[in-house]
Amino acid sequence: MRYISNTPAQQREMLAQIGVGSIEDLLARIPTKARLSRPLNVPAAMAETDLVRHLRALSALNANADDYACFLGAGSYDHSVPSPINHLISRGEFFTAYTPYQPEASQGTLRSIFEYQSMMAELTGMDVANASLYDGASSVAEAALMAHAVTELNAIVLSKGLNPLYRQVVETYCEGPGIRLKSAPIGDGATDLDALRKAVSGQTAAVVIQHPNFFGCLEDVKAAADIAHAAGALLIVVADPVNLGLLTPPGALGADLVVGEGQGLGVPMSFGGPNLGVFAAKQELVRRMPGRLVGATVDLDGQRGFVLTLQTREQHIRREKATSNICTNVALCALMATIYVAIMGKVGIRKVGELSTAKAHYAAETFAKIPGVRLRFTAPFFKEFTLELPKSPERVAKRLMKEKILAGVPLKAFDRAQKDCLLVAVTEKRTRGEIDAYAAALAAAVA
Amino acid sequence: MHTAKPGYDKLIFELSCPGRHAHSLPECDVPVSDPAQLLPKEHLRAAPPELPEVSEVDVVRHYSRLSQMNYGVDTHFYPLGSCTMKYNPKINEDMARLPGFARLHPLTPEVAAQGALRLMDELSRDLAEVSGMDHVSLQPAAGAQGELAGVLMIRAYHLARGERRTKVLIPDSAHGTNPASTALAGYSVVELKSEQNGDVDLLDLERHLGDDVAAFMITQPNTLGLFESRIHQITEMCHAKGVQVYMDGANFNAILGITRPGDLGFDVCHFNLHKTFTTPHGGGGPGAGPVGIKDHLAPFLPTPVLVKDGDEYAFDWNRPQSIGKLQAFWGNFGMLVRAWTYIRTMGPDGLRAVSDNAVLNANYILSRLEGEYDRSAPGPCMHECVLSARRQKKLGVTATDIAKRLLDLGFYAPTTYFPLIVEEALMIEPTETESKETLDEFCDAMIQIAREARDNPQLIHDAPVTTPVRRLDQTGAARQPRLKWTPQAK
Numbered sequence: 001m002r003y004i005s006n007t008p009a010q011q012r013e014m015l016a017q018i019g020v021g022s023i024e025d026l027l028a029r030i031p032t033k034a035r036l037s038r039p040l041n042v043p044a045a046m047a048e049t050d051l052v053r054h055l056r057a058l059s060a061l062n063a064n065a066d067d068y069a070c071f072l073g074a075g076s077y078d079h080s081v082p083s084p085i086n087h088l089i090s091r092g093e094f095f096t097a098y099t100p101y102q103p104e105a106s107q108g109t110l111r112s113i114f115e116y117q118s119m120m121a122e123l124t125g126m127d128v129a130n131a132s133l134y135d136g137a138s139s140v141a142e143a144a145l146m147a148h149a150v151t152e153l154n155a156i157v158l159s160k161g162l163n164p165l166y167r168q169v170v171e172t173y174c175e176g177p178g179i180r181l182k183s184a185p186i187g188d189g190a191t192d193l194d195a196l197r198k199a200v201s202g203q204t205a206a207v208v209i210q211h212p213n214f215f216g217c218l219e220d221v222k223a224a225a226d227i228a229h230a231a232g233a234l235l236i237v238v239a240d241p242v243n244l245g246l247l248t249p250p251g252a253l254g255a256d257l258v259v260g261e262g263q264g265l266g267v268p269m270s271f272g273g274p275n276l277g278v279f280a281a282k283q284e285l286v287r288r289m290p291g292r293l294v295g296a297t298v299d300l301d302g303q304r305g306f307v308l309t310l311q312t313r314e315q316h317i318r319r320e321k322a323t324s325n326i327c328t329n330v331a332l333c334a335l336m337a338t339i340y341v342a343i344m345g346k347v348g349i350r351k352v353g354e355l356s357t358a359k360a361h362y363a364a365e366t367f368a369k370i371p372g373v374r375l376r377f378t379a380p381f382f383k384e385f386t387l388e389l390p391k392s393p394e395r396v397a398k399r400l401m402k403e404k405i406l407a408g409v410p411l412k413a414f415d416r417a418q419k420d421c422l423l424v425a426v427t428e429k430r431t432r433g434e435i436d437a438y439a440a441a442l443a444a445a446v447a
Numbered sequence: 448m449h450t451a452k453p454g455y456d457k458l459i460f461e462l463s464c465p466g467r468h469a470h471s472l473p474e475c476d477v478p479v480s481d482p483a484q485l486l487p488k489e490h491l492r493a494a495p496p497e498l499p500e501v502s503e504v505d506v507v508r509h510y511s512r513l514s515q516m517n518y519g520v521d522t523h524f525y526p527l528g529s530c531t532m533k534y535n536p537k538i539n540e541d542m543a544r545l546p547g548f549a550r551l552h553p554l555t556p557e558v559a560a561q562g563a564l565r566l567m568d569e570l571s572r573d574l575a576e577v578s579g580m581d582h583v584s585l586q587p588a589a590g591a592q593g594e595l596a597g598v599l600m601i602r603a604y605h606l607a608r609g610e611r612r613t614k615v616l617i618p619d620s621a622h623g624t625n626p627a628s629t630a631l632a633g634y635s636v637v638e639l640k641s642e643q644n645g646d647v648d649l650l651d652l653e654r655h656l657g658d659d660v661a662a663f664m665i666t667q668p669n670t671l672g673l674f675e676s677r678i679h680q681i682t683e684m685c686h687a688k689g690v691q692v693y694m695d696g697a698n699f700n701a702i703l704g705i706t707r708p709g710d711l712g713f714d715v716c717h718f719n720l721h722k723t724f725t726t727p728h729g730g731g732g733p734g735a736g737p738v739g740i741k742d743h744l745a746p747f748l749p750t751p752v753l754v755k756d757g758d759e760y761a762f763d764w765n766r767p768q769s770i771g772k773l774q775a776f777w778g779n780f781g782m783l784v785r786a787w788t789y790i791r792t793m794g795p796d797g798l799r800a801v802s803d804n805a806v807l808n809a810n811y812i813l814s815r816l817e818g819e820y821d822r823s824a825p826g827p828c829m830h831e832c833v834l835s836a837r838r839q840k841k842l843g844v845t846a847t848d849i850a851k852r853l854l855d856l857g858f859y860a861p862t863t864y865f866p867l868i869v870e871e872a873l874m875i876e877p878t879e880t881e882s883k884e885t886l887d888e889f890c891d892a893m894i895q896i897a898r899e900a901r902d903n904p905q906l907i908h909d910a911p912v913t914t915p916v917r918r919l920d921q922t923g924a925a926r927q928p929r930l931k932w933t934p935q936a937k
């Protein structure tokens with residue numbers, strides 16, 4: 001019981017102070033009928049050495065990105081994680097603190113969140129970003145709810161280029177409020193703008209578009225903004241902030257809300273969670289935003305300090321009328337992203353985008369030269385692209401695993417129409433050697 | 448408190464020096480490196496983002512200093528009621544960072560992620576055992592998302608039976624997330640009055656139970672820190688009217704191995720792994736909020752559902768009645784590894800000892816402080832106690848003032864002004880990991896503050912003075928929100 005400090009002698013002293021004979025006496029309000037009359041049926045306690053041995057063996061069953069060249073994407077990416085991040089976030093004062101309810105004793109957390117908000121606003125080109133939501137998918141869902149609340153309209157149009165896993169989360173969140181979801185199809189890899197124009201109506205609260213989209217293709221965000229705004233709807237852009245050092249920020253293209261997954265900013269893939277939900281908005285929407293916000297203020301002596309602010313939007317004040325139910329967020333992941341952006345800085349964040357693009361395009365070009373293999377779409381793409389294969393993508397991926405290559409995400413499970421396709425992501429970490437080895441293995445697999 | 452360099456008042460942006468950098472990125476090893484040759488020009492950012500230009504030592508020193516401007520459990524006693532700020536074991540961190548877990552992509556083929564899936568299966572079975580529930584979904588990212596999942600499953604259950612129920616009953620003592628999650632699931636919230644001790648008012652409950660009610664949602668033990676002893680009667684009353692009963696698991700740390708929500712008649716409960724199961728709170732998250740249910744709700748579990756076929760683990764996506772997905776992938780897996788590690792470290796006896804000692808510690812604080820502060824309810828409490836600063840308020844000293852003075856005396860503050868039904872509430876949760884010595888120091892400080900309230904209230908009003916900043920202008924911050932750094936902001 002190494003995490004329990006009281007000794008039996010201390011327990012007796014404490015019981016004497018309380019004036020009872022045993023801990024059991026303190027539990028007298030729990031009726032016998034409500035008691036568990038046996039020990040819990042969970043495995044016996046393990047010593048630390050045994051535990052470590054066991055978990056190392058369990059973790060070794062997993063094909064991870066240290067042992068394999070990872071070309072998997074679709075919302076989680078193997079970008080580089082600079083060494084200082086883990087050291088800094090592991091400091092107990094960050095790691096073991098909680099929500100900064102007492103700002104005077106939480107300036108470290110508050111200051112870093114203020115920096116995070118500033119960085120996300122800058123990258124997205126928006127006026128204000130919140131202190132993070134759970135992940136990209138739930139951020140899109142919260143944005144849809146917010147658009148519904150702001151416009152008092154009842155339909156949301158989602159591009160088919162939106163990550164299908166995100167779409168499923170939006171469906172879950174929109175069930176209760178009864179928001180109707182419509183789809184805008186994709187044409188050659190990007191959203192079909194004519195179809196989008198037909199899908200919006202006077203009832204549309206928002207148009208949701210992902211850029212680059214699920215298939216890796218770049219969207220015409222400005223045109224989508226014009227279509228949404230002409231109908232009186234908001235434009236929600238789903239973006240990956242790690243790309244925004246190089247790509248035009250959605251805020252400059254007419255987005256009203258920019259949301260997305262921030263995992264690429266120094267957060268480990270961790271089998272998909274915890275991730276980092278990014279949420280940024282135009283100034284006029286700030287009081288309708290979900291989640292926490294940190295603001296600058298001054299203390300009694302006039303010194304600059306930071307506090308949680310505009311809390312009247314939140315569930316501990318407004319209860320059932322709150323803008324959302326989010327309480328615990330992912331502050332530590334936001335801290336990882338803050339340190340990541342600080343390390344990459346103005347130049348490095350652009351370089352990550354340049355390297356990823358260059359390597360992805362080299363990979364796509366190399367793979368497409370293999371007989372029977374072709375690029376599914378001709379629309380411009382960024383760091384991810386869709387390959388069409390002459391053989392089952394599942395089987396090809398399985399074969400490449402033998403070469404220690406995680407080849408990509410087969411799309412059959414997401415979209416029957418893309419059943420011959422493999423979604424391939426290339427980050428700045430992939431080397432030319434890995435890409436060439438992939439090409440050789442792929443050529444052999446489809447031959 | 449160990450403060451940062453005195454007066455340290457920088458933001459990372461203010462350390463920027465053009466031309467300085469901290470990144471170490473590889474050279475481009477493919478032929479075409481210029482994005483302008485690869486992408487249409489209109490997609491490329493016209494000007495680089497205004498981000499800091501700093502060196503690695505700038506970064507390390509800055510965030511080390513910021514960390515020193517925080518109180519955490521590693522450095523301070525953190526009696527924040529209802530948040531269960533217990534010690535976060537270091538082994539948990541090492542295990543979550545094993546490359547096979549931390550560097551695993553969520554869409555790795557299932558056959559190549561069997562270790563992760565097995566760990567998830569074992570954790571969900573352990574949580575089912577601890578709660579007496581039949582199934583557990585690990586997908587919710589936090590307690591509030593667990594609540595949403597639970598309420599949506601209840602909604603789907605009623606709809607599948609052809610019943611359109613529109614209301615959810617929630618006591619006035621509930622956590623704010625309960626009404627917020629319920630409203631998000633499309634229900635109207637009916638607030639029930641609690642009795643003086645936070646127990647459910649059975650007459651009021653009886654009055655409101657009807658065939659338009661979908662669920663009754665309560666916290667057990669309640670938010671005044673008391674076990675609701677008529678719980679079987681309550682769940683039976685609800686079930687007689689077809690109403691599902693939801694247990695908010697925020698206070699699970701009080702009942703490990705003592706009693707199980709499933710045995711008490713609850714249909715749904717969520718767990719806060721960052722509370723009971725020692726995953727770190729991280730300055731406000733990430734958490735994890737798995738949700739446990741009884742068999743009759745199983746068809747509605749979030750997709751995908753982890754299944755075991757022989758020795759192979761896999762995700763089952765074919766769940767036509769599912770409420771759908773809650774986050775993009777499978778749950779906050781990094782937190783699941785920590786919770787699994789903790790349960791294996793403790794074993795059945797260890798888990799039971801957690802609750803015994805959490806209850807002992809809370810009652811010890813209560814018995815030492817009830818002379819100076821008003822207690823909010825009679826009888827022994829469970830793992831937390833709620834005091835009222837009613838007496839001090841008459842002297843002009845509020846719960847906020849007491850909280851601020853505690854910061855100067857070397858403690859983080861209790862939760863203040865919750866539950867809402869207690870005037871000037873101070874909600875104290877010591878947890879099992881604190882020693883008698885620490886509790887004594889804390890109680891001494893609280894007693895000292897009560898004395899100062901009588902003798903020298905100005906001292907309390909001036910607090911805190913040892914923190915990096917003094918009391919902050921919250922009203923001003925809300926009136927003119929400044930939510931990001933600009934070059935002129937200094």
